Amino acid sequence: DDGLKLAKKRGIQSVNxxxxxxxxxxxxxxxxxxxxxxxxxxxxxxxxxxxxxxxLKYKPEYNLDNGLKETIWYFEGWRG
Structure with a gap:
């Protein structure tokens, strides 16, 4: 399979x-x-x-830490 996989292979390696x-x-x-x-x-x-x-000259806009921070901030604000 020569498909393009869109996730980084370094960093987090388990759900835990x-x-x-x-x-x-x-x-x-x-x-x-x-x-x-x-x-x-x-x-x-x-x-x-x-x-x-x-x-494809693809460049992610977020790294994992920034994406998680924004997600946490969003849901904390949503809950009030």
Whole structure:
């Protein structure tokens, strides 16, 4: 498959890492809820946008930290 994958392959490598990052950025004592996996869950997936950057001149507007910060700010403002 020579398709273009649109995600960075460096950085966060698991849902647990992402949850930890969100909890740290949010600054509250949140606890993730873990459940049993379902058969259709993807166990390992890592994507790379370098080909899109090279061939399509694609450049992300946000990195993960900035995107998460804006998302947290949005939902905190929405809740009031």
């Amino acid at each position: 890492e992402l949850a930890d990052k969100i909890i740290t950025m949010h600054g509250k004592n949140l606890k993730p809820v873990h459940d049993l996996p379902i058969p259709s869950d993807i166990k390992h997936s890592l994507a790379d946008i370098s080909k899109a950057e090279e061939e």
